[in-house]
Amino acid sequence: xxxxxxxxxxxxxxxxxxxxxxxxxxxxxxxxxxxxxxxxxxxxxxxxxxxxxxxxxxxxxxxxxxxxxxxxxxxxxxxxxxxxxxxxxxxxxxxxxxxxxxxxxxxxxxxxxxxxxxxxxxxxxxxxxxxxxxxxxxxxxxxxxxxxxxxxxxxxxxxxxxxxxxxxxxxxxxxxxxxxx
Amino acid sequence: xxxxxxxxxxxxxxxxxxxxxxxxxxxxxxxxxxxxxxxxxxxxxxxxxxxxxxxxxxxxxxxxxxxxxxxxxxxxxxxxxxxxxxxxxxxxxxxxxxxxxxxxxxxxxxxxxxxxxxxxxxxxxxxxxxxxxxxxxxxxxxxxxxxxxxxxxxxxxxxxxxxxxxxxxxxxxxxxxxxxxxxxxxxxxxxxxxxxxxxxxxxxxxxxxxxxxxxxxxxxxxxxxxxxxxxxxxxxxxxxxxxxxxxxxxxxxxxxxxxxxxxxxxxxxxxxxxxxxxxxxxxxxxxxxxxxxxxxxxxxxxxxxxxxxxxxxxxxxxxxxxxxxxxxxxxxxxxxxxxxxxxxxxxxxxxxxxxxxxxxxxxxxxxxxxxxxxxxxxxxxxxxx
Numbered sequence: 236x237x238x239x240x241x242x243x244x245x246x247x248x249x250x251x252x253x254x255x256x257x258x259x260x261x262x263x264x265x266x267x268x269x270x271x272x273x274x275x276x277x278x279x280x281x282x283x284x285x286x287x288x289x290x291x292x293x294x295x296x297x298x299x300x301x302x303x304x305x306x307x308x309x310x311x312x313x314x315x316x317x318x319x320x321x322x323x324x325x326x327x328x329x330x331x332x333x334x335x336x337x338x339x340x341x342x343x344x345x346x347x348x349x350x351x352x353x354x355x356x357x358x359x360x361x362x363x364x365x366x367x368x369x370x371x372x373x374x375x376x377x378x379x380x381x382x383x384x385x386x387x388x389x390x391x392x393x394x395x396x397x398x399x400x401x402x403x404x405x406x407x408x409x410x411x412x413x414x415x416x
Numbered sequence: 417x418x419x420x421x422x423x424x425x426x427x428x429x430x431x432x433x434x435x436x437x438x439x440x441x442x443x444x445x446x447x448x449x450x451x452x453x454x455x456x457x458x459x460x461x462x463x464x465x466x467x468x469x470x471x472x473x474x475x476x477x478x479x480x481x482x483x484x485x486x487x488x489x490x491x492x493x494x495x496x497x498x499x500x501x502x503x504x505x506x507x508x509x510x511x512x513x514x515x516x517x518x519x520x521x522x523x524x525x526x527x528x529x530x531x532x533x534x535x536x537x538x539x540x541x542x543x544x545x546x547x548x549x550x551x552x553x554x555x556x557x558x559x560x561x562x563x564x565x566x567x568x569x570x571x572x573x574x575x576x577x578x579x580x581x582x583x584x585x586x587x588x589x590x591x592x593x594x595x596x597x598x599x600x601x602x603x604x605x606x607x608x609x610x611x612x613x614x615x616x617x618x619x620x621x622x623x624x625x626x627x628x629x630x631x632x633x634x635x636x637x638x639x640x641x642x643x644x645x646x647x648x649x650x651x652x653x654x655x656x657x658x659x660x661x662x663x664x665x666x667x668x669x670x671x672x673x674x675x676x677x678x679x680x681x682x683x684x685x686x687x688x689x690x691x692x693x694x695x696x697x698x699x700x701x702x703x704x705x706x707x708x709x710x711x712x713x714x715x716x717x718x719x720x721x722x723x724x725x726x727x728x729x730x731x732x733x734x735x736x737x738x739x740x741x742x743x744x745x746x747x748x749x750x751x752x753x754x755x756x757x758x759x760x761x762x763x764x765x766x767x768x769x770x771x772x773x774x775x776x777x778x779x780x781x782x783x784x785x786x787x788x789x790x791x792x793x794x795x796x797x798x799x800x801x
Binding site: 309310311312313315319320321322325329332333335338339340342345346347363367 | 464467468469470506507687689690691692693724726757760761783784786787790
């Protein structure tokens with residue numbers, strides 16, 4: 236009996252952060268709302284929201300924000316207020332390029348983008364992880380006040396990436412601020 | 417009874433421990449069984465590195481580096497070890513060798529060297545790691561330690577500790593002080609024996625120690641190794657004071673060396689800039705300019721460093737460097753973009769428009785064309801340019 240209690244405990248604890256999603260998601264503290272697709276799983280980590288359908292190693296969408304003065308993990312460069320979208324994209328991509336876990340980084344597209352009327356950037360890139368898996372990502376970034384908001388789609392390049400681009404773009408379109416910025 | 421079992425297990429473990437006291441490779445050597453497996457593992461890693469996009473390609477430079485390695489190679493190993501030098505695109509300075517004879521040197525290390533004698537010091541050191549079978553010694557030592565841990569955790573069900581300890585040992589992948597000192601001493605012999613100036617040996621490490629202190633950089637690398645600059649410098653200084661105190665002068669070949677590595681210096685400065693190490697990137701470009709004083713790319717690059725740093729007078733300094741690049745080559749597009757970008761941020765729309773238009777006319781297929789067109793649109797008050 237005790238063994239079964241342990242198994243149930245491990246299963247429950249192991250799955251605890253992931254919850255099923257679908258519909259409007261509001262995060263008052265981080266001042267944004269998005270329409271999430273049905274049948275995906277959600278996990279909140281700090282100021283980041285992750286959703287996935289097939290597992291994070293195959294695909295995930297990440298929405299969140301970070302303080303612009305916070306240090307980045309791999310480059311010493313920082314985001315700053317008044318930075319142009321192209322400069323913000325430069326910092327974001329340089330942080331990736333300096334990450335030793337990212338191999339064969341290829342920037343496919345880096346263009347201006349507007350999210351809810353706020354000028355930002357859209358970067359599309361591919362890379363290989365240390366296990367040789369080729370991944371592809373679309374990243375929208377924009378600076379609002381002291382925050383850099385990011386909406387990121389990340390998936391295995393083969394098969395999975397194409398599959399959820401539309402879902403991702405719908406999420407980007409649905410992004411909104413709860414309070415006016 | 418349990419104590420007797422423990423003693424027996426101790427004896428079994430240590431009787432079965434492979435020796436870490438191994439002779440260096442000679443012409444007639446045969447790989448031991450575990451050594452063969454280790455070589456296979458490193459051969460696989462070599463294939464992975466070749467495909468990883470980490471290799472810096474410069475055929476001429478590779479030939480030059482391999483020629484120097486041949487000058488240093490101990491004759492006893494010529495038949496069996498085929499040393500080959502490859503360059504890794506990585507801004508932090510390091511070098512490491514595989515037991516199979518592959519030596520990897522980072523652009524970060526190459527770009528900070530001043531001459532062939534300093535390069536020979538690094539290569540000699542790494543060659544000794546290979547010829548003296550340091551990887552096998554380290555591997556066996558780690559294995560023996562995990563066997564020891566298995567013994568001491570006997571009866572406690574400490575499987576987790578064994579895995580943890582082994583994991584920690586394999587991830588560190590740095591050699592012991594004893595093995596590093598052997599590589600310093602024997603490598604120094606190779607370098608001095610090939611006629612290089614021994615006084616040059618500690619200089620790179622002293623320079624690096626200073627740079628790491630200034631920048632507060634933690635020593636880290638892809639493969640978890642770290643060069644321990646202080647230790648290296650002290651070892652070479654001691655050798656100069658003792659064994660080699662009467663040996664003076666020798667080959668440096670600074671000019672040839674600088675000519676061969678000039679491209680690496682600029683490319684590595686670009687990696688330093690991406691890492692946000694502005695001061696070091698600037699130092700790199702300045703070093704490059706002592707070799708190629710009229711290269712507009714280098715001046716434009718200095719402009720980029722100041723523009724991205726953007727502290728106090730930096731934007732004005734950036735403009736000066738962009739101007740200098742244009743004065744050398746008016747058709748160099750990136751310099752026009754750099755100035756245009758600064759004017760745009762400073763609200764000087766007319767000047768920005770002129771420079772950005774010039775950039776697009778010189779580089780009509782620029783990757784950032786969409787951004788530039790957006791700036792031009794804003795310069796025109798929202799109208800298309």
